[in-house]
Amino acid sequence: MIFATVGTQLPFDRLLGALDSWAGCQQRASVFAQTGRSGVDFHNLECTPFMAPSMFRDAVERARVIVGHAGMGTILTAAELGKPVIIMPRRAAFGEHRNDHQLATASEMRKLPNVLVAEDETQLSEALGLAMSETSGHGGCISPYASPDLLSAVSDFIRGGRAE
Amino acid sequence: MTGLSHVSPPRVLAISSGGGHWVQLLRLAPAFEGAEVHYACTDADAAGDVSAAPFYIYPDANKSQPIKLALTAIRIACIIVWVRPDVIVSTGAAGGGLAVMMGRWLGIRSLFVDSIANAKELSVSAKLALRAADAVFTQWPKVAAQTPAVFRGSVL
Numbered sequence: 001m002i003f004a005t006v007g008t009q010l011p012f013d014r015l016l017g018a019l020d021s022w023a024g025c026q027q028r029a030s031v032f033a034q035t036g037r038s039g040v041d042f043h044n045l046e047c048t049p050f051m052a053p054s055m056f057r058d059a060v061e062r063a064r065v066i067v068g069h070a071g072m073g074t075i076l077t078a079a080e081l082g083k084p085v086i087i088m089p090r091r092a093a094f095g096e097h098r099n100d101h102q103l104a105t106a107s108e109m110r111k112l113p114n115v116l117v118a119e120d121e122t123q124l125s126e127a128l129g130l131a132m133s134e135t136s137g138h139g140g141c142i143s144p145y146a147s148p149d150l151l152s153a154v155s156d157f158i159r160g161g162r163a164e
Numbered sequence: 165m166t167g168l169s170h171v172s173p174p175r176v177l178a179i180s181s182g183g184g185h186w187v188q189l190l191r192l193a194p195a196f197e198g199a200e201v202h203y204a205c206t207d208a209d210a211a212g213d214v215s216a217a218p219f220y221i222y223p224d225a226n227k228s229q230p231i232k233l234a235l236t237a238i239r240i241a242c243i244i245v246w247v248r249p250d251v252i253v254s255t256g257a258a259g260g261g262l263a264v265m266m267g268r269w270l271g272i273r274s275l276f277v278d279s280i281a282n283a284k285e286l287s288v289s290a291k292l293a294l295r296a297a298d299a300v301f302t303q304w305p306k307v308a309a310q311t312p313a314v315f316r317g318s319v320l
Contacts, residue, residue, distance in 0.1 A: 052209030072184030104284040150317030154195035
């Protein structure tokens with residue numbers, strides 16, 4: 001199963017449309033998609049608009065590959081569960097977000113072993129082909145918690161220490 | 165009375181929007197050990213992630229929705245007055261920025277950790293928090309080099 005997710009704020013039909021077309025060309029592709037506020041019918045995707053965090057995590061766990069916008073919830077959950085994730089950054093020019101910060105997120109997060117970045121529909125299709133043909137693992141899971149230095153800085157702050 | 169002073173654990177309000185902000189807040193959980201933590205989130209279903217802790221919901225809003233933002237502010241003010249935290253910790257977004265501002269007015273110490281998504285510049289909420297929070301962390305050294313926010317590690 002492929003799990004696609006675009007978050008809750010704005011639609012991201014460029015990603016879902018491309019995935020729908022790709023799924024239509026496959027012999028047997030099962031794609032479950034969290035579509036947010038999309039008004040479009042995607043014939044080759046099984047869609048739900050929103051999901052509770054626990055359901056979201058279950059879907060990531062069950063999926064072979066995750067496809068999503070470059071949102072940190074998607075990237076971190078996939079990394080925690082050691083799943084390959086293909087991310088397509090939202091673009092402000094297409095009305096997909098208020099700014100282009102997802103481009104910066106994607107260019108940094110592609111350094112993670114489980115992350116592939118697709119800039120556009122063509123790259124998405126290529127990345128899907130690559131991810132679905134992989135049989136090996138994807139670099140394992142990351143720790144469920146922040147880095148020790150951040151945890152101790154937050155803990156020190158709570159206990160009244162100076163953060164500077 | 166025993167004569168021994170009893171030090172109660174610090175009460176923390178950990179507050180963020182749903183989605184990636186919430187995932188990052190949960191990754192800070194070990195830092196809250198020994199504190200009495202109250203969580204607040206825009207997503208009611210997030211309560212299931214922190215079932216042992218008190219949990220509050222507030223409505224989502226951003227700077228382009230002034231009326232919703234005002235309702236969010238009122239709701240967050242109610243949560244803060246109810247919880248009376250010693251410390252506010254937020255991973256964003258708008259609601260977290262509002263919470264640290266109110267914390268300043270009420271004399272509550274606050275820490276704003278900007279999302280790891282903001283790899284190039286601080287978010288709007290973090291810029292707001294710079295004027296109100298006792299500390300603003302960025303998760304990127306290069307953003308810390310260009311802004312008053314400090315780098316103290318990341319959620320990864």
